[in-house]
Amino acid sequence: MAEWQHLPHGRHILLDVWGVSAERLNDLEGMQQAMLGAAVAAGATVVDSTFHRFPVQWLSGVVVLAESHISVHTFPEHGYAAFDVFTCGSRVDPEMACRHLVQAVQAEDRYVRRFLRGHPEGIEEQAVTSARVEALAP
Amino acid sequence: MAEWQHLPHGRHILLDVWGVSAERLNDLEGMQQAMLGAAVAAGATVVDSTFHRFPVQWLSGVVVLAESHISVHTFPEHGYAAFDVFTCGSRVDPEMACRHLVQAVQAEDRYVRRFLRGHPEGIEEQAVTSARVEALAP
Numbered sequence: 001m002a003e004w005q006h007l008p009h010g011r012h013i014l015l016d017v018w019g020v021s022a023e024r025l026n027d028l029e030g031m032q033q034a035m036l037g038a039a040v041a042a043g044a045t046v047v048d049s050t051f052h053r054f055p056v057q058w059l060s061g062v063v064v065l066a067e068s069h070i071s072v073h074t075f076p077e078h079g080y081a082a083f084d085v086f087t088c089g090s091r092v093d094p095e096m097a098c099r100h101l102v103q104a105v106q107a108e109d110r111y112v113r114r115f116l117r118g119h120p121e122g123i124e125e126q127a128v129t130s131a132r133v134e135a136l137a138p
Numbered sequence: 139m140a141e142w143q144h145l146p147h148g149r150h151i152l153l154d155v156w157g158v159s160a161e162r163l164n165d166l167e168g169m170q171q172a173m174l175g176a177a178v179a180a181g182a183t184v185v186d187s188t189f190h191r192f193p194v195q196w197l198s199g200v201v202v203l204a205e206s207h208i209s210v211h212t213f214p215e216h217g218y219a220a221f222d223v224f225t226c227g228s229r230v231d232p233e234m235a236c237r238h239l240v241q242a243v244q245a246e247d248r249y250v251r252r253f254l255r256g257h258p259e260g261i262e263e264q265a266v267t268s269a270r271v272e273a274l275a276p
Binding site for chain 2: 010012014016047050075078080082086088
């Protein structure tokens with residue numbers, strides 16, 4: 001194997017949010033703004049983005065970054081959205097993107113799972129360093 | 139909170155692969171084919187896709203599915219690629235997508251982390267049901 005220590009840190013966050021209004025979870029333009037704002041908050045460079053509203057409800061969106069991606073899939077009928085924020089390199093902060101997203105959609109609750117990508121040594125130990133489901137700090 | 143048991147199962151797989159040739163990890167058309175093939179293998183419906191080759195090396199690609207998404211970011215200098223496969227609903231099988239991807243890029247090693255999305259009850263227990271870094275079965 002190659003020398004993994006030279007691999008840029010990939011940090012991947014799975015962010016589940018609940019208690020979001022159905023209106024917000026069906027608002028394509030609002031979600032685009034939230035996602036692009038999250039990229040800016042992280043200090044990332046946007047390469048492309050694609051957003052879709054499905055016939056009855058549900059949004060899907062992906063922002064491709066020079067440093068990886070941010071995605072969202074919404075389930076308005078459950079007040080729920082699944083985000084993931086994946087960034088490579090130490091210059092960009094995926095935590096800031098998550099914070100922006102939680103605030104932008106005004107989620108009541110969130111669940112965060114954080115992972116390193118690309119480091120086989122110690123990857124099991126680093127697999128989960130997550131918060132439990134918790135109320136959003138005021 | 140709403141009745142989470144009615145939320146369609148979201149299954150999210152983080153797939154790290156190593157030992158892939160740099161040529162393959164820089165082959166945009168080949169990667170597009172691998173990713174779209176993975177969507178078909180999963181039984182998913184492709185809504186959109188976007189792929190980018192960065193100036194010196196590295197590819198990024200996302201296939202947006204009616205059932206969520208598949209993404210890839212490659213690091214040819216390390217023989218490494220980071221995939222994620224996220225599918226909602228029980229009709230689509232993200233494991234089949236992963237299997238297709240590992241075979242398509244001819245990875246020597248892989249590491250798989252599997253997660254449920256959108257289920258606060260028991261989410262900690264379900265957080266990691268992963269294989270260790272392992273050689274690809276022949």
